[in-house]
Amino acid sequence: xxxxxxMLERCGNKCELCAAETSLSPFVVAPHSHVTVDHAIxxxxxxxxxxxNPESMDVNHWRCLNDSMWSQVAPVQVVxxxxxxxxxxxxxxQDLLDMMYMEEETKTWAETGLExxxxxxxxCHGAPLQKGDTVTIIKDLPVKGSSMVVKIGTMVRNIGLAQxxxxxxxxxxxxxxxxxxxxxxxxK
Ligand SMILES: [Zn+2]
Numbered sequence: 001x002x003x004x005x006x007m008l009e010r011c012g013n014k015c016e017l018c019a020a021e022t023s024l025s026p027f028v029v030a031p032h033s034h035v036t037v038d039h040a041i042x043x044x045x046x047x048x049x050x051x052x053n054p055e056s057m058d059v060n061h062w063r064c065l066n067d068s069m070w071s072q073v074a075p076v077q078v079v080x081x082x083x084x085x086x087x088x089x090x091x092x093x094q095d096l097l098d099m100m101y102m103e104e105e106t107k108t109w110a111e112t113g114l115e116x117x118x119x120x121x122x123x124c125h126g127a128p129l130q131k132g133d134t135v136t137i138i139k140d141l142p143v144k145g146s147s148m149v150v151k152i153g154t155m156v157r158n159i160g161l162a163q164x165x166x167x168x169x170x171x172x173x174x175x176x177x178x179x180x181x182x183x184x185x186x187x188k
Contacts, residue, residue: 003035007042015044016076017083018064027051029075031112041075051079054086054132054160055177062087069096074106081110086132089157089188121161121169123187129169133159135185143178150180155188 001009004026014021023045032039043051050057062083069080081100087093102110114130121129124138134157141150156171168179 003037003040006037007040010037010073011042014042015047016041016071016073017043017047017068017079018061019067020044020046027079029078029109039075041073041079051083054158055172057086057158059087059090062093065093065096069100074103074109077102077106078110081107082114085114085130086158088132089134121166121182123185124183125186127187129159129161129182129185129187131159131161134188135159135169135171136188137180137184138186139184141180141184148174148176150178156180156185 007026008024010016011024013024015024021044024042025045025048026035026040027043027048028035028040034040046061050061065080065084068076069084071077071080077100081097081102084093084097084100088097123129123135129135134155137150137152137154137156140152142148143150150173154173156173158171160170162168162170162179167182169182169185170177170179172178
């Protein structure tokens, strides 16, 4: 039986995270790069596109993790853990994370890549920032090339970190995506 057929049998033709039955395809769980039964899961298009583009994440869709985090399949646990981690600004997601159980080996895998190894992004007090964090802006920041000012006290949720610059994070302010300097934010 092919890898994909084995995986389809395992998941019963349902997305392994949200149980949707449409357009399933294998999703390789980083840092692995090949589809194997042990390193990939079957995901619907909604789940895989939101994992790849965290900016477009629909928080409510991920309530499905409430069920799928109890899967016996290690790569499913890994993805569930990482998604809950991204969503941990939400009280319910943090609660699920606290309840989650994984074998030591699976947990190590799940935590791989959560923090950027080389580059350390830190806030104004030196606290480490992580992708998905919520931060508060600590001074008025004019936005280059526009009349917009990001006001002191603005909350930015679900931030992203610049892969190549430890001083920058990305976030949405008033619906606009922008890069901001880590030194002007405080982690919530
Ligand atoms: Zn899904």
